[in-house]
Amino acid sequence: MLLLYVIIGGFMVPVPVIGNNQQAARSIFFHLPMWMAMYTLLTISVVNSIWYLATNDLKKDVRASSAGSVGVLFGVMGFLTGMLWATYTWGGTIVNDPKQMTTAIALAIYMAYLVLRMSFTDIDKRARVSAIYNVFAFALLIPLTYIIPRTVDSLHPGSASSPGFSDKDTAGTIKMVLWPAFIGFTLLGIWIYTLRNRYKRLALKNILHG
Amino acid sequence: MKSPISQIYALVRKDVLLEWRQRHALFGILLYVFSTVFVINLMVREPEERMWNALFWVVQLFVCVNAVAKSFLQESRGRLLYFYSLVHPRYFIAAKLIYNVLLMLLFSGVTLLCCMMFLGNPLVKPWYFLGVVLLGGVSLSLLFTMLAAIAAQASQNAALMAIMGFPLIMPILILLSNVSQSAFSPVVQPGLGRMFLMLAGMDLLVVALALILFPFLWKE
Numbered sequence: 001m002l003l004l005y006v007i008i009g010g011f012m013v014p015v016p017v018i019g020n021n022q023q024a025a026r027s028i029f030f031h032l033p034m035w036m037a038m039y040t041l042l043t044i045s046v047v048n049s050i051w052y053l054a055t056n057d058l059k060k061d062v063r064a065s066s067a068g069s070v071g072v073l074f075g076v077m078g079f080l081t082g083m084l085w086a087t088y089t090w091g092g093t094i095v096n097d098p099k100q101m102t103t104a105i106a107l108a109i110y111m112a113y114l115v116l117r118m119s120f121t122d123i124d125k126r127a128r129v130s131a132i133y134n135v136f137a138f139a140l141l142i143p144l145t146y147i148i149p150r151t152v153d154s155l156h157p158g159s160a161s162s163p164g165f166s167d168k169d170t171a172g173t174i175k176m177v178l179w180p181a182f183i184g185f186t187l188l189g190i191w192i193y194t195l196r197n198r199y200k201r202l203a204l205k206n207i208l209h210g
Numbered sequence: 211m212k213s214p215i216s217q218i219y220a221l222v223r224k225d226v227l228l229e230w231r232q233r234h235a236l237f238g239i240l241l242y243v244f245s246t247v248f249v250i251n252l253m254v255r256e257p258e259e260r261m262w263n264a265l266f267w268v269v270q271l272f273v274c275v276n277a278v279a280k281s282f283l284q285e286s287r288g289r290l291l292y293f294y295s296l297v298h299p300r301y302f303i304a305a306k307l308i309y310n311v312l313l314m315l316l317f318s319g320v321t322l323l324c325c326m327m328f329l330g331n332p333l334v335k336p337w338y339f340l341g342v343v344l345l346g347g348v349s350l351s352l353l354f355t356m357l358a359a360i361a362a363q364a365s366q367n368a369a370l371m372a373i374m375g376f377p378l379i380m381p382i383l384i385l386l387s388n389v390s391q392s393a394f395s396p397v398v399q400p401g402l403g404r405m406f407l408m409l410a411g412m413d414l415l416v417v418a419l420a421l422i423l424f425p426f427l428w429k430e
Contacts, residue, residue, distance in 0.1 A: 053426045108377035115373050129363045132423045133374065136356070139415055143408075144381060 031085055033185035034078030035145075040186050041071030041193055042110070046138040049131035058208055059201065061127035064134060065117060066196040072110045074189055079103060102144040109137045123207065217297050221305030222312075225281075229313070239277050240320060246272065247324040256330035259394040266325050267387050270346060271379065273317050278310050278354040279371055282362035294428060303359065303424040307417065310351040318347030332394055339393035346386040349413050353379060356420040359427055385409050 045067035052060035082103075083094065094100065116133055120126030201208060229236055246269050250257075257265060293302055322343050326333075333339050354375060361371045389405050 053423075102381070105377060105380045108380070112374050112377045116370065119370055119373075125363060128426065129360055132427055133360060135423060136378065136419060139419060140378065140381065143411075 030181075031078060031081040033181045034074050034081060036182045037186045037189035038071050038074040038078060041067045041074060041189050042138060042141065044190075044193065045071055046134055049134040052127060052131045058123065058127060058204070061131065062200045062204065062208075063197055064131060066200055067193050068110065068113060068134065070189060070193045070196060072107065072114060073192075074185075075103075075107050075110065079107060099145070106141045106144045109140060113137050123204075214298075214301055217301045218305045218308065221293075221297065221302065222309050225305065225309040226312070235280060239273065239317060242276060243269070243273055243317065243321050243324055247321070247328050251328040259332045260391075262325070262329055262332050263387055263390055263394065265329070266321070267346070267383055267390075269321055269325070270318065270343075270350065271383065273321055274314055274347070274350040274354055275371060275375065277313055277317055278351055279358050279361070281306055281310055281313075281355065282358045299425040299428040300421055302428075303355075303420055306359070307352060307355050307420065310355045311348050314347040314351035315344055318343045334396050335393045339390055342386065342390045342393065345409065346382075346390075349382050349386070349409060349416075350379065352413055352416045352420070353382065356416060356424070359420075359424060363427065382409070382412055385412070 045064045048060045048064035048067065051057075052064060082100065086094075086097075086100070090097070113130065113133055117126060117130050120129065250265055250269075254261070254265075319340075322340065354371075357371055357375045357378070360374065385405055385408060389402065389409070392402060
């Protein structure tokens with residue numbers, strides 16, 4: 001099962017490069033899937049956090065924390081690819097774009113989650129407190145990155161003043177590569193998450209099964 | 211068992227009484243507000259509008275952190291256990307929220323007064339600004355109450371509050387400063403109603419999460 005993930009994820013990554021030949025717009029194949037992977041992982045994380053609060057099972061906490069950290073990794077990469085794209089399209093690495101700002105805030109919130117996890121020595125307490133914070137962070141992530149940017153004017157496509165990309169894609173080539181890229185990167189993220197999850201469970205083996 | 215309202219009322223009353231008996235904390239924060247604003251006065255004399263607004267909200271933020279942080283830290287472990295045996299955690303957090311909102315309303319007023327005295331008064335619509343400030347005080351204190359509850363569980367409390375709180379408070383602060391910006395000019399800003407709605411939604415979200423999650427936090 002895991003090997004299948006690796007193969008799919010690995011094969012999907014090279015596809016975008018051959019796919020579409022507009023130069024800067026090609027970043028879409030890397031920029032968007034990062035966010036898809038991040039949303040998926042952070043959703044896994046918050047679901048496990050709530051599950052932990054309901055059951056007090058430490059394995060759920062381990063899952064939540066590994067999904068959280070990998071999700072932040074993808075978020076940072078999405079931000080970096082976005083910065084790269086913005087440098088060539090908008091003429092600045094950090095422009096005053098609302099979506100960019102709110103995403104930076106959301107990432108800062110999740111980094112605080114990781115710092116919060118490090119500050120505990122008691123594992124049970126750490127699990128409980130960070131699960132609660134995780135719910136808070138997720139509750140802010142969705143309005144920050146998904147709802148607010150859509151209501152204000154933004155340089156990003158799909159906001160109040162600018163239309164989305166989809167109607168310009170007449171030949172359907174972008175879609176053909178983008179959807180596999182979404183799936184590929186999301187599966188890659190989930191694969192990294194399961195690896196990290198298993199590693200952490202090994203590290204805590206004595207506590208989890210003892 | 212008494213009704214929830216009377217339980218919450220008793221808890222709020224206890225907090226207010228306690229605060230009044232240990233007046234040092236209350237007056238400490240008043241002094242803190244005064245000296246912060248006075249330092250700003252010494253440094254920049256009378257700042258222009260945007261700057262005034264920014265400085266005001268930063269002062270508000272720090273006052274709120276200081277005022278609300280102690281609401282959980284002052285309770286000793288034994289006392290918390292005692293409350294736990296007496297009331298449902300949901301009523302306890304509700305009481306804390308109400309009490310901190312009251313406290314922060316007071317401090318917001320004081321901060322506004324200090325800022326007007328020392329930094330000049332660029333406000334065109336003072337009543338509107340007062341409303342925004344009180345609303346802001348409510349929003350800040352709600353969020354920081356919950357964070358203080360989380361931080362009280364950890365070992366290094368004060369530092370942790372800053373780490374967790376500042377990223378979480380950023381959207382609220384930005385909204386507040388945008389909303390209050392229109393108090394400086396007679397022109398009506400577009401999209402104001404939506405920002406108020408967003409702020410109210412944020413407050414509701416925080417209260418709902420606090421009421422749902424606090425019982426889990428309190429399990430020892």
